[in-house]
Amino acid sequence: MTTTLPARTTARMAALVREIRSVVDRGLAPDLTAYLVGELLSPHLGRGDLLAPAQQEGDPERYRQHVLHAEPDGSFSVVALVWLPGQETCIHDHVSWCVAGVHEGQESERRYRLAASAGGAARLVPTEDVVNGPGEVCGFAPPGDIHRVRNSCTDKAISIHVYGADVSRLGTSIRRVYRLPAE
Numbered sequence: 001m002t003t004t005l006p007a008r009t010t011a012r013m014a015a016l017v018r019e020i021r022s023v024v025d026r027g028l029a030p031d032l033t034a035y036l037v038g039e040l041l042s043p044h045l046g047r048g049d050l051l052a053p054a055q056q057e058g059d060p061e062r063y064r065q066h067v068l069h070a071e072p073d074g075s076f077s078v079v080a081l082v083w084l085p086g087q088e089t090c091i092h093d094h095v096s097w098c099v100a101g102v103h104e105g106q107e108s109e110r111r112y113r114l115a116a117s118a119g120g121a122a123r124l125v126p127t128e129d130v131v132n133g134p135g136e137v138c139g140f141a142p143p144g145d146i147h148r149v150r151n152s153c154t155d156k157a158i159s160i161h162v163y164g165a166d167v168s169r170l171g172t173s174i175r176r177v178y179r180l181p182a183e
């Protein structure tokens, strides 16, 4: 993944950040926070004035992360992930609650759970395949948040992610990369 650090955000993104702050500052449980932030994110997706042109640029080598906002107290951050056709993540989980909404294109997600094989070694078992199109939002909170995401369409895909942590400081929202056998 390539990361671009905070750039000037649009007025719409600034408004969304204020809305997210109003929820995060309530100090609710992580899963409820993710749900409410997802409700706020949804109406902004697909709007032409949400992202500046530079925030929609991909990288031919790997999916690209544009950091749009990092709250000074570290309580949340907002990024745009830009995926060119076929680009994908590793199998991973997350450092915090997360909300993801598709702004443009289509993303396919495979979710996994950890299981033990007959010999006792850990392995990954797929639990669900989800295809998310424009305007669709999903939110989750660890644990049980192991997945892999890929751009499954023939054009660029862009999704907006909100995390309950400062990914500009951490560099990534990924807590652990799983290199276990997967079915």
Ligand SMILES: [Fe+2]
Pocket: 092, 093, 094, 147, 149
């Ligand atoms: Fe993820």
